[in-house]
Amino acid sequence: MRALLSVSDKTGLVDLARGLMALGAELVSTGGTARALRDAGLQVMDVSEITGFPEMLDGRVKTLHPVVHGGLLARRDLPGHMDAIAAHDIQPIDVVVVNLYPFRETAARPGATRDDVVEQIDIGGPSMLRSAAKNHDAVTVVVDPADYDEVLGVLRGAAAEDLRVLRRRLAAKVFAHTAAYDAAIAAWFAEQEGDRFPARLTLAVERAQGLRYGENPHQRAAFYVERRGAGLGALVQRGGKELSFNNLLDLEGALLATDPFADETRACCAIVKHTTPCGLAIGATAREAYEKALACDPTSAFGGIIALTVPVDDEAAESISRLFVECVVAPEFTPGAIETLGRKKNLRILEGRAPADPRALDVKRVRGGLLVQDRLPAVSVDDGWTVVTDRAPTDEELDDLRFAWRAVASVKSNAIVLARGGATIGIGAGQMSRVDASFLAGHKARQLGHDTAGTALASDAFFPFRDGVDQAAAAGVRAIVQPGGSVRDAEVVAAANEHGMAMVFTGVRLFRH
Numbered sequence: 001m002r003a004l005l006s007v008s009d010k011t012g013l014v015d016l017a018r019g020l021m022a023l024g025a026e027l028v029s030t031g032g033t034a035r036a037l038r039d040a041g042l043q044v045m046d047v048s049e050i051t052g053f054p055e056m057l058d059g060r061v062k063t064l065h066p067v068v069h070g071g072l073l074a075r076r077d078l079p080g081h082m083d084a085i086a087a088h089d090i091q092p093i094d095v096v097v098v099n100l101y102p103f104r105e106t107a108a109r110p111g112a113t114r115d116d117v118v119e120q121i122d123i124g125g126p127s128m129l130r131s132a133a134k135n136h137d138a139v140t141v142v143v144d145p146a147d148y149d150e151v152l153g154v155l156r157g158a159a160a161e162d163l164r165v166l167r168r169r170l171a172a173k174v175f176a177h178t179a180a181y182d183a184a185i186a187a188w189f190a191e192q193e194g195d196r197f198p199a200r201l202t203l204a205v206e207r208a209q210g211l212r213y214g215e216n217p218h219q220r221a222a223f224y225v226e227r228r229g230a231g232l233g234a235l236v237q238r239g240g241k242e243l244s245f246n247n248l249l250d251l252e253g254a255l256l257a258t259d260p261f262a263d264e265t266r267a268c269c270a271i272v273k274h275t276t277p278c279g280l281a282i283g284a285t286a287r288e289a290y291e292k293a294l295a296c297d298p299t300s301a302f303g304g305i306i307a308l309t310v311p312v313d314d315e316a317a318e319s320i321s322r323l324f325v326e327c328v329v330a331p332e333f334t335p336g337a338i339e340t341l342g343r344k345k346n347l348r349i350l351e352g353r354a355p356a357d358p359r360a361l362d363v364k365r366v367r368g369g370l371l372v373q374d375r376l377p378a379v380s381v382d383d384g385w386t387v388v389t390d391r392a393p394t395d396e397e398l399d400d401l402r403f404a405w406r407a408v409a410s411v412k413s414n415a416i417v418l419a420r421g422g423a424t425i426g427i428g429a430g431q432m433s434r435v436d437a438s439f440l441a442g443h444k445a446r447q448l449g450h451d452t453a454g455t456a457l458a459s460d461a462f463f464p465f466r467d468g469v470d471q472a473a474a475a476g477v478r479a480i481v482q483p484g485g486s487v488r489d490a491e492v493v494a495a496a497n498e499h500g501m502a503m504v505f506t507g508v509r510l511f512r513h
């Protein structure tokens, strides 16, 4: 048996090589890999010994040779192939262990130059992987150190059927791996060219976990990540059951809701149901923020997902533990908080920060394709805001408008938020008309005992008619923030003036479909 080993990630290499040698394998290796094996006292041939060529061009050419690829690609069941390689003194290679230059890691490294990154485009490695994987009937190809033990186990067992099944699985893994590797290279080139939406977009994502089911129990599902340990994958689960599909979706909604408050010195808390906040507030402490958020709509908060921007201390945990919730996510939890919340066996506790990558694409599936757009940029306040009414907002109203504008950004459209004193008191979400969203926000607020007089209102898009403003005035709203831009803006502003309201245009729309 001949095994060729050429790996950048040398994890587990020596143990694997020992195992292969114990099975009678002769080892062939490239420069650094051979050195690592010799350092461990193992006997290994340099690839240049079999190719008769030195490694050259700073390692750009090492294994790109017919002796290597002939040994990998020759079909053992075709006498013509075997005769051909024999005629050129080429020996079959039975096991190939290759992992590739760390292209993605290098491209992500701050300060890496274009040359640094280009040099990390592995050529010989993927070529060997593909040759070996194509000839998987005869060659065992290993791209992932996590597979070393299993490979040794099956080779030792020497059961032909087990080996056949393993080789097929490993070959499939290779093509998925090289496809993802090339997708990362293509994405890097597109980025270098400033091509945000290249002619061909290849998304390579990795299964992070299987899920019990999807949005509904009769839908199968899994969670895929772009990079392990990033985004939601950066959160550490400190208690509770496994996360579900809907939990992950709602966690994203909860983090979207608190994102605009990342720079806020006070604590911010969002309680989310079906991806939209049913309460959002800022407060001096985690507990205050939570209780203010809860007060918005305690009925809907049942079974919700809570996100906090500050550590959850014992006090906050004690208060949260009185409500049935699915998940709590926060940058930290005190040991006491973990103990209190941990008593609730079903409550998923998620610790850490999961900032969104601002450069990442936002992707939505439609039948037959994907809609791809920039992520919604950070929600800004004051910038580009214009007072369009006779009356300007008071300082207090302006504070409420700033809060309401940041709050409405995460509410499903059509979205209207009523807010006062750093808390939402009424949320009208996901309505098909703005006037209904406006009605719902006021109606829910009053139904839950909130006084809507003197509140601020944020609308995620312009009011197409004055009716929404009239309705808000009837509910006692005193100040409105909205993008503006309707053909009937004049009518809408006139309505606000009639009611003595202050109105601010932001010039920015915040739809969330």
Ligand SMILES: NC(=O)c1ncn([C@@H]2O[C@H](COP(=O)(O)O)[C@@H](O)[C@H]2O)c1NC=O
Pocket (backbone or CB within 6 Å): 006, 007, 008, 009, 029, 030, 031, 032, 033, 034, 059, 060, 061, 062, 063, 064, 098, 099, 100, 101, 121, 122, 123, 124, 125, 126
């Ligand atoms: N140029 C070649 O022929 C070639 N053959 C193998 N490699 C890569 O070289 C790396 C191992 O190099 P070393 O054994 O020198 O540490 C592996 O990641 C392998 O994929 C090559 N490098 C780049 O293409």
